[in-house]
Amino acid sequence: MSEVHLLEHPLIQHKLTHMRKKGTSTAGFRRLLSEISLLMGYEVTRDMSVEYLDIDTPLAEMRAPILVGKKIALISVLRAGQGLLEGLLELIPLAKVGHVGLYRDPVTLDAIEYYFKLPEQMSDRDCLVVDPMLATGHSATAAVERIKETNPKSIKFLCLLAAPPGIQYFHEQHPDVPLYTAAIDPELNEKGYIVPGLGDAGDRLYGTA
Ligand code: URA
Numbered sequence: 001m002s003e004v005h006l007l008e009h010p011l012i013q014h015k016l017t018h019m020r021k022k023g024t025s026t027a028g029f030r031r032l033l034s035e036i037s038l039l040m041g042y043e044v045t046r047d048m049s050v051e052y053l054d055i056d057t058p059l060a061e062m063r064a065p066i067l068v069g070k071k072i073a074l075i076s077v078l079r080a081g082q083g084l085l086e087g088l089l090e091l092i093p094l095a096k097v098g099h100v101g102l103y104r105d106p107v108t109l110d111a112i113e114y115y116f117k118l119p120e121q122m123s124d125r126d127c128l129v130v131d132p133m134l135a136t137g138h139s140a141t142a143a144v145e146r147i148k149e150t151n152p153k154s155i156k157f158l159c160l161l162a163a164p165p166g167i168q169y170f171h172e173q174h175p176d177v178p179l180y181t182a183a184i185d186p187e188l189n190e191k192g193y194i195v196p197g198l199g200d201a202g203d204r205l206y207g208t209a
Contacts (some may be wrong), residue, residue, distance in 0.1 A: 037086065040182065084132055162179065
């Protein structure tokens with residue numbers, strides 16, 4: 001299977017360009033990420049399930065579609081995932097939210113878990129896992145592995161930027177999980193950062209560089 005969906009909408013690309021610029025302020029970066037998450041959310045939710053509700057318009061009765069929002073779990077990989085989560089929650093306010101805390105071992109670049117909290121009844125839920133940077137793919141892969149232990153109905157992974165080694169590693173481990181990204185950059189540097197990328201997404205989001 002191994003699907004990669006490149007979200008090339010011009011508005012997403014325009015905002016991403018401003019996020020990449022090193023002179024963009026923390027406040028600007030945060031606002032742009034929130035705006036992009038709304039646009040990406042629109043694409044990622046395209047095939048989400050709807051159910052039908054009997055309603056009255058001012059003129060007539062009708063059966064109208066609504067999202068099965070309570071069955072959706074948005075799962076943020078801390079801490080940069082929070083930047084994507086906030087916009088998505090505005091789009092799908094009924095979604096339940098989970099968090100996976102991982103840090104990268106600076107030497108091995110392996111993902112080490114320090115926090116894990118998901119909503120109940122995961123087997124009923126379509127999950128959207130969010131983390132802006134798919135670099136080596138180690139954190140994304142580890143996060144999805146843990147989430148799979150809860151037996152969710154489905155999983156998609158949403159990032160802003162991905163690099164080929166991360167995509168390859170992720171899909172070797174999780175060929176059943178589709179990836180959504182706004183761009184695929186050519187490479188990683190020796191510290192595992194995406195190049196040209198946008199730097200450390202968490203630091204840029206929270207001004208902690
Ligand atoms: N994490 C980041 O924040 N940036 C990268 O380029 C890679 C991983």
